[in-house]
Amino acid sequence: MRQIVLDTETTGLSWEKGNRIVEVGCIELVERRPTGRQFQRYFNPGREMEPGAQEVTGLSLDFLLDKPRFETVLDELLDFIRGAELIIHNASFDVGFLNHELSLAGAHYGRLEHHASVLDTLAMARERFPGQRNSLDALCKRLGVDNGHRKLHGALLDAELLAEVYLGLTAGQGDLGLAPVGEPGQVRRLDVPVSLDGARRVLRASEAETAAHEARIAKMAAKSGKRLWPDATP
Numbered sequence: 001m002r003q004i005v006l007d008t009e010t011t012g013l014s015w016e017k018g019n020r021i022v023e024v025g026c027i028e029l030v031e032r033r034p035t036g037r038q039f040q041r042y043f044n045p046g047r048e049m050e051p052g053a054q055e056v057t058g059l060s061l062d063f064l065l066d067k068p069r070f071e072t073v074l075d076e077l078l079d080f081i082r083g084a085e086l087i088i089h090n091a092s093f094d095v096g097f098l099n100h101e102l103s104l105a106g107a108h109y110g111r112l113e114h115h116a117s118v119l120d121t122l123a124m125a126r127e128r129f130p131g132q133r134n135s136l137d138a139l140c141k142r143l144g145v146d147n148g149h150r151k152l153h154g155a156l157l158d159a160e161l162l163a164e165v166y167l168g169l170t171a172g173q174g175d176l177g178l179a180p181v182g183e184p185g186q187v188r189r190l191d192v193p194v195s196l197d198g199a200r201r202v203l204r205a206s207e208a209e210t211a212a213h214e215a216r217i218a219k220m221a222a223k224s225g226k227r228l229w230p231d232a233t234p
Helices: 051-057 070-081 091-105 121-128 136-143 155-169 207-224
Strands: 002-010 021-030 033-042 085-088 117-120
Touching: 002 051, 002 070, 002 091, 002 155, 021 070, 021 091, 021 155, 033 070, 033 155, 070 091, 085 091, 085 155, 091 117, 091 121, 117 121, 121 155, 136 155
Parallel strands: 002 085, 085 117
Antiparallel strands: 002 021, 021 033
């Protein structure tokens, strides 16, 4: 499976109020491993940064004035993400801005979901850690991802951190080659293997997978001082 971890920075919090994207950062994963391929661009938004956005990103209109407009790089961005599963934290925010930029560039571009499927790691985190803070910084702390160098928000840096957070969130859920790659237009939350007639199939763990699971539980128990699940062995 080819996945693209994606993040954006913007001039403000609402595209409905005329805010624009000023940076896009992407990290490519294939079979859950970084390939080294990245995509990162700054953009001239044609408007001032809102004070809050400038404070958290450190970006200013003076810095962005000589950067390309979004529409001039759009085809290159779409070529990079096309057919992949996009991994985005709080996906509704980034997808809303990207769809706005696509609409400004021309109706023929359609919507982002026509080019790639989307997986929201915020929704995943809320399912796994209900009632807790699930910001990127909070997840880095909870999952042991070093973000000490994150003094300002940056799209590429945040995509790199999110890639590590995603791998931590899905540890032990590696792709066994049984689920199809997501098609453009899909927003995937969880993969449930199904048979051709639509009925759910029960997949039994192999001896190696069971041993790996037991080793992970033992490691977690050693760290926490207690076993999270009782031993099911009679």
